[in-house]
Amino acid sequence: MSDVLLEIRDLDAFYGDAQALFLLSLALKRGEMLALIGANGAGKSTLLKSIAGLVANKRGEIKFQGRSIVRRHAFEIVAEGIALVPEGRKLFTSLSVEENLRLGGKVRRSGNWSLDAIYELFPVLKDKRNVPATLLSGGQQQMVAIGRALMSNPELLLIDELSLGLAPLVIKDIYDLLPKIVQNGLSAILVEQDVTRALRVASRFMCILEGRVSLEGKPADFSRDQVTAAYFGT
Amino acid sequence: MDWVNGIVQGVLVGGLFALFATGLSLIFGVMRIVNIAHGDMIIACAYLAFTIIQLSGLHPLVSLLIVIPIASLVGYLLQTAILNRTLGKDILPPLLVTFGLSIIVQNGLLEVYSADSRRLAAGPIETGSFPLARGIDIGYLPLLTFLTAVVVVAGLQFVFYRTEIGRSFRAVSDDPETSQLMGLDNRKVYGLAMALCLAVVAIAGVFLATRSNFDPFMGPSRLIFGFEAVIIGGLGNLWGTLVGGVILGVAQAIGAQIDPGWQLLAGHIAFLVILAIRPEGLFPRGAR
Ligand SMILES: Nc1ncnc2c1ncn2[C@@H]1O[C@H](COP(=O)(O)OP(=O)(O)OP(=O)(O)O)[C@@H](O)[C@H]1O
Ligand SMILES: [Mg+2]
Numbered sequence: 001m002s003d004v005l006l007e008i009r010d011l012d013a014f015y016g017d018a019q020a021l022f023l024l025s026l027a028l029k030r031g032e033m034l035a036l037i038g039a040n041g042a043g044k045s046t047l048l049k050s051i052a053g054l055v056a057n058k059r060g061e062i063k064f065q066g067r068s069i070v071r072r073h074a075f076e077i078v079a080e081g082i083a084l085v086p087e088g089r090k091l092f093t094s095l096s097v098e099e100n101l102r103l104g105g106k107v108r109r110s111g112n113w114s115l116d117a118i119y120e121l122f123p124v125l126k127d128k129r130n131v132p133a134t135l136l137s138g139g140q141q142q143m144v145a146i147g148r149a150l151m152s153n154p155e156l157l158l159i160d161e162l163s164l165g166l167a168p169l170v171i172k173d174i175y176d177l178l179p180k181i182v183q184n185g186l187s188a189i190l191v192e193q194d195v196t197r198a199l200r201v202a203s204r205f206m207c208i209l210e211g212r213v214s215l216e217g218k219p220a221d222f223s224r225d226q227v228t229a230a231y232f233g234t
Numbered sequence: 235m236d237w238v239n240g241i242v243q244g245v246l247v248g249g250l251f252a253l254f255a256t257g258l259s260l261i262f263g264v265m266r267i268v269n270i271a272h273g274d275m276i277i278a279c280a281y282l283a284f285t286i287i288q289l290s291g292l293h294p295l296v297s298l299l300i301v302i303p304i305a306s307l308v309g310y311l312l313q314t315a316i317l318n319r320t321l322g323k324d325i326l327p328p329l330l331v332t333f334g335l336s337i338i339v340q341n342g343l344l345e346v347y348s349a350d351s352r353r354l355a356a357g358p359i360e361t362g363s364f365p366l367a368r369g370i371d372i373g374y375l376p377l378l379t380f381l382t383a384v385v386v387v388a389g390l391q392f393v394f395y396r397t398e399i400g401r402s403f404r405a406v407s408d409d410p411e412t413s414q415l416m417g418l419d420n421r422k423v424y425g426l427a428m429a430l431c432l433a434v435v436a437i438a439g440v441f442l443a444t445r446s447n448f449d450p451f452m453g454p455s456r457l458i459f460g461f462e463a464v465i466i467g468g469l470g471n472l473w474g475t476l477v478g479g480v481i482l483g484v485a486q487a488i489g490a491q492i493d494p495g496w497q498l499l500a501g502h503i504a505f506l507v508i509l510a511i512r513p514e515g516l517f518p519r520g521a522r
Binding site: 052053054073074075078079083084086090092093094095099102103104106107148149152 | 398401402404405407408409411412413414415416417418419420
């Protein structure tokens with residue numbers, strides 16, 4: 001088996017008539033963490049949603065573990081081993097913390113993640129297990145959203161806006177836990193507003209500008225100015 | 235004593251209204267649609283039981299063992315084959331399609347069974363009763379209907395809040411996009427919700443048919459009773475729906491005490507008054 005986990009070729013994605021992604025290509029290796037950066041409206045969420053199957057209107061090829069998933073439904077893709085932590089967490093309001101986590105494990109893929117493992121990673125959640133998930137603080141909600149995604153024991157974790165709306169200390173806590181989250185060779189694509197932080201943790205990055213790849217490579221290979229130019233298109 | 239008796243009987247009738255209502259509430263809760271054909275489905279189940287009883291000689295309550303699975307299967311197929319296609323941002327298509335379904339069911343029943351009114355004979359429990367106090371006799375069948383409603387509500391409550399499928403129902407209702415990220419095929423979840431709804435509808439149909447005559451055109455008024463019970467109790471609250479049914483039953487009983495012609499009117503007035511004072515119902519979801 002090749003060590004390419006996810007391969008995207010010439011992907012176009014649409015919302016109605018509006019095209020949001022243009023001929024986008026990307027290859028992600030097993031165990032790799034890719035930072036996906038770009039200005040507001042660049043198409044980062046659209047890319048993650050396209051991979052996860054939530055954007056149905058698309059052209060091109062997406063292969064995961066060698067199999068095409070571009071025409072598959074979102075509920076099938078999660079069973080293949082791709083989990084999305086959606087922008088804005090999107091916790092289920094009428095479910096408790098534990099119910100949200102259990103639902104994440106509904107696809108029953110085998111692996112190391114279980115309720116106990118999630119509670120070990122995020123101990124505060126254990127005390128709040130029976131609380132409605134949306135009554136938690138922003139940081140705790142993000143932990144539930146991450147835990148819920150991990151419960152499916154994915155091979156690829158897609159995280160949209162890890163730090164959005166969180167206090168700096170909380171952001172630091174979550175980033176400190178990131179190595180534990182992606183342990184055991186889990187691959188990840190991380191969308192992040194905080195470019196500096198994202199480039200620090202990622203082994204590779206990709207910058208999107210108005211639906212097209214504007215820069216791609218290892219963070220160390222580019223200067224701050226080059227990244228800024230690719231980010232804003234100046 | 236007449237009054238007290240009337241109210242007690244009203245409470246028991248309320249159980250039947252709650253049976254009409256819970257399925258409606260369930261479907262609205264999970265997929266935010268109002269099923270206009272709900273009442274007609276109740277009547278269709280009564281006829282299904284009628285046919286099964288004719289063929290087999292079973293007691294109506296025993297016939298439920300056959301009626302419930304058939305109704306559930308039909309519900310699942312109806313949802314997955316037709317109703318799922320009507321779901322979307324626009325609330326009109328499901329209303330129109332279920333309205334059309336209502337007319338189809340009524341006329342289908344008319345064609346097959348004629349307009350004659352029928353009744354399911356339940357034997358001794360139909361007329362049997364025991365005295366609760368002087369002047370108050372509790373009929374076995376009304377009591378059984380009420381207890382069944384309590385059990386159905388408790389059962390649905392359990393399913394909704396304690397089981398995996400209930401979690402799926404709530405998740406799909408909360409956020410039908412994110413639910414797919416959990417591996418849920420919403421179309422199947424909706425199908426299962428409709429199957430569960432039709433199980434309750436089957437129970438409602440058989441109890442209705444043992445208590446009163448029925449004909450192919452009785453559905454819409456059962457829909458109204460069920461709808462009123464749901465709104466009185468508060469959307470999305472199953473125990474509230476039971477209370478809503480009881481309030482409706484008692485209001486009708488009080489109306490009937492004043493003047494037999496006022497029975498239905500009193501129920502509608504109680505509904506309107508509560509709607510005016512508390513538009514969200516007595517026990518809206520969230521105040522659980
Ligand atoms: N549901 C939608 N319907 C129509 N257009 C959409 C929808 N979602 C996004 N878009 C459009 O697609 C483009 C890409 O949006 P996307 O959400 O992917 O950007 P993003 O990079 O995630 O931005 P942000 O940093 O603000 O989250 C934007 O022009 C946006 O307006
Ligand atoms: Mg976004």
